[in-house]
Amino acid sequence: MVSADSEFAAAYLSFTSDILNQNQITDFLTRNIQPRLAALDGVQKAETLGGRVYAMRIWLKPERMAALNVTPLELRAALVANNVQATLGKTRGTLTQVNLSADTDLRSVSDFQNLIIRRNQNGTVRLQDIADVELGADSYDTVVSYSGQTAVFMGVWVMPTANALDVMKAVRDEMEAINAKLPTGMQAMVSYDSTEYIQTAIDEVVKTLTETLLIIILVIFLFLGFSRSVLIPVLAIPLSLIGALFLMQMFGFTLNLLTLLAIVLSVGLVVDDAIVMVENIERHIEEGQSPYQAALLGARELAGPIIAMTVTLVSVYVPIGFQGGLTGTLFREFAITLAGAVSISAIVALTLSPMLGSQWLKQHKKISAPLGGVFDSFSGFYSRTLQGSLQHRPAVYLFWVVIALLTVPMYIMSAKELAPTEDQGVIFGITETAANSTIDQTVHYVNQADLAYRTIPETEFTFLLSFPNGGFSGMVLKPWNQRERSVFDIQPEIQQKLGQLSGVNIFPILPPALPGGGNFPFEFVLTSQADPEQMLQIAQQLVQKGMESGMFAFPPMVDLKIDQPDATLHIDKEKVAELGLDLQTVTRDLAVLLGGNYVNRFNMDGYSYKVIPQVKRIARLNPLDIEDLYVTGANGNLVRVADIAYVETHTVPRSINRMQQMNSVKISGQPTAPLDDVLTFMETEARNLMPQGYSIDYTGQSRQLRHEGNSFLPAFLMAVTMIFLVLSAQFNSFRDPLVILVTPCR
Known part of the structure; x- marks a missing residue:
């Protein structure tokens, strides 16, 4: 049975001691630490790893x-x-009783x-x-070490509905209280915290958001000049973002990577409506209208287009949020936050911006902006180019047809994967041992792997969790600002070092960017009612084909072993x-x-x-x-x-594996090519090798890619349909929306 829980904990806590043995450390954790951590809000479980229970x-x-x-x-x-x-019971007297x-x-x-x-x-x-x-x-079949020192780990899993950042903050606060009451000679620390990567990413997004706001203000100033008109779109930004945050509160969303990304993207969209409105009011003022009349005329002229643009954008984002599966779960907050920010910006542009324009703007002629001359020159260049294009319409049509037709092969030839792998500052190692290995033999060889980990200059600390039939290890790297190389540069080096070890196979992998429920990106399953021996032969032939293709970093693992x-x-x-x-x-x-x-x-x-x-x-x-x-x-x-x-x-066989009530063999590996290309290649080779009665299935990231990789296509078609209907209502025509939709730049 395979659990659907995440393979890796959100954090690993290490407990070491120069005085206490593993039994004593484990007993202390069971009595004092585990109940406190498991009781924290949002903690799914706190599990002792590598402990030895009395x-x-x-x-x-x-x-x-x-x-x-x-x-x-x-x-x-x-x-x-x-x-x-x-x-034995109890005694019962006239006035008292005793157990x-x-x-x-x-x-x-x-x-x-x-x-x-x-x-x-x-x-x-x-x-x-x-x-x-x-x-x-009770068992001597587990050995744990932390940077070469014998230790006991505790893994902390976070509930799927909980905020990992809040949970880990509570865990760290609890650990500070725990450290003050540890026995003499015992040390405890948070060895690995997956939320450090999340927090760093969020900090980068906040930094990007700040830079975006400053750049937008600068661009507005360069093109509108230093006047009160600059303040109106600048004021629209915080108001629209506050409205978006209000909607996030209503829907119960949190500030996370996806919602912050939606806010960053929405900044350019929310200010766009206000800029167009202010520029239109300025144009009417320059033509001699009073600010009040200019605001009324500008708002009336742009009300329809702004509403149409907003409905169009919302029609694109909202279908993403209503998708099922992993895609819908991940992008629901992103899509609704972005759609909410755009909707609020339209309201601000149609109400607040005209009102501020009528009160703040004064009667004037043309304002000289810092880049006004450059903009006028570009406008002249654009007019001449447009006029030339209209005089050579056949060539423009031909160019449009070629570009439009190229989208099909470009889409088909584009590399596909579930999500790009990120530098999360850690490299995990999956240990594979001989079938008859003892814990003594496994520890002897994985200690050599620990030495290999520590030869990497960027290593901050290492950890090993060893069993007779396998294990789990890893190296946590120094913070991103303290190293020049990324995990993608370090992984091939450590893979070469681990490949030279004898007696044990250790495969370095990177944690997935999205929850996938597996160890490797590539997890390919053959299912059949055939004998395990026959299925193993076909799986081994398929592995050989995979290695000959050069698409794998190391020979794929086969979970069926008859040894x-x-x-x-x-x-x-x-x-x-x-x-x-x-x-x-x-x-x-x-x-x-x-x-x-x-x-x-x-x-x-x-x-x-x-x-x-x-x-x-x-x-x-x-x-x-x-x-x-x-x-x-x-x-x-x-x-x-x-x-x-x-x-x-x-x-x-070491184990008889089943999937969908059929015998199964899983092939797992680390692809060096896009996951979709590797899956397509292996699917083709498998169909050439498999006899009748065999079928193909997937687990982990591969299953998600195959089941949900094309889920955006229906959402895209729905968005295009909604845009067409909205524009048809706006222009009262079915032809004009087609002109907009078939334009490549759209």
Whole structure:
């Protein structure tokens, strides 16, 4: 099962200590940190990563159990029967009552060591006689490091409906309070915060907005001159933006990248109406009209065109906001904010601008603007060019037809992808290990990857999260203003360094610009009811075709791998019956010895932890060691596993993956060409290789691109239709709107 949650957390917090071990750090986080962070508004979950939860580990000694004739079933029964939590009830007197409890549970290592397994005429057998007891961890299959130092991480996921910036601000404030109360020797910090990139981007947009306003004011001054007429369109800008912000409040929108981008784009549009209105009023004043009459005439002349332009622009933006899927979700705020700003600007241009013009502007002749002469010269040049074009209409028509027809092949040939990849200041690494790797082997090789990360000068810190069958790592780069190279320059270098490692494959990837639900941009799925072996052969051929095309940064990964060593214990049922055993007892005993499953729990300082019996690692180094173990026989005697069974090894798939209730194989990779081109190429090659009964599907960004990549085309056609209808109503003609729509510059 694959979760629909984001693969990466919004932030990763690291906790290290020179005094406390991983068990102690994890326990402190579970008791004190995780509840506080999970309770913050907007936090979906705060999950400990790489922690080691306390557990009472009972490391069994098979040879001692055999010598003392202690069976696994007997051991388990003793643990279950003598480690219980009991409530006896309560006493009830005339005026008082008292709750009753009994000290029937085990709480310390010494309590478990002294647990009596058996007592008879031959003596007493305690747990410490057949096992080593320690307060350990429930799992040793996860190792975490932070810049080479052993650590415990905590990932913070933000709710889809929450504002990530507000949530992470609350997390940082909470972390400051937490740091003041950490145990001696423990350090905590926000290692990675994805909202830093968002905040930097927002700051850049705000900076761009400020620059845009200053440039617009300068342009207005250069073309209208230093007069009161400059103040009218300048005043229209904040009024229109305030109106747009009011609409954002009404719809529940936030200031984010998309709404700020809409505001930046709307600045030029909102001032456009006011400039046209003021310029028209100025023209009438220069012709001898009073400011009041000039304002009335100017407003009456431009009311229709401004309303038509506004309705036209709104007709283009609003359909985007009503799209479904990821596109509609992302651009709804952008489209409605932009449409709202344009609508408010039209109201301002038709009401406030004429009123201010009638009151502020004075009777005058032509005003000399700084670029008035340049503008007059350009107007003369435009008039001569237009006159020449009208004299050579066939050539103009031919040019228009060629340009119009070129839009079709240019659209088809344009590169397509879901969204451009951004420099978010981090490079993640997806670790792939051998099927039979242990955590020791994985850590040995990924530590070399950590050294490779730290050889990059732009690296600020690194992190590793390792498991026996894979892992996750990364390097967080210095802030953008402290480095000259981008992640796109650094990624090939680190990819080359990681490619030289042996024993493990680590694929450097960049986090997606949009939420995609996958690790790689390219995620291509083959589905069929065929056998996994046949599907793997076709997938491997397809991977080979992909590498020969040169469209991938490294060989694509195939999630179906038939390389998992598997050992089957073949039990001789005749011998089992002959010796008075039963299969349920045999398998239950082996599960106690090898499974690492918990029997029950014990209490420590108000929290319950698992009790896990398991044979020592030295007694289960390879499958053949199973034959030297003992299970419960008739009359409580022990029977050696080798006397009733033998081990056979073979290879099986690591996992059987399914999609849409069919067997599936996913091919994932980092494309170096546009994603649409890579998908098209692989689709063509797959259809040439796939037998009948196979089909193609996608996940992650690839699925979004294929399902929603063309969703703008219907919205575009709807916008064109709306524009045509609005212009038809404006001009009372079906021909005049066509002239406007077919003009290439439109």
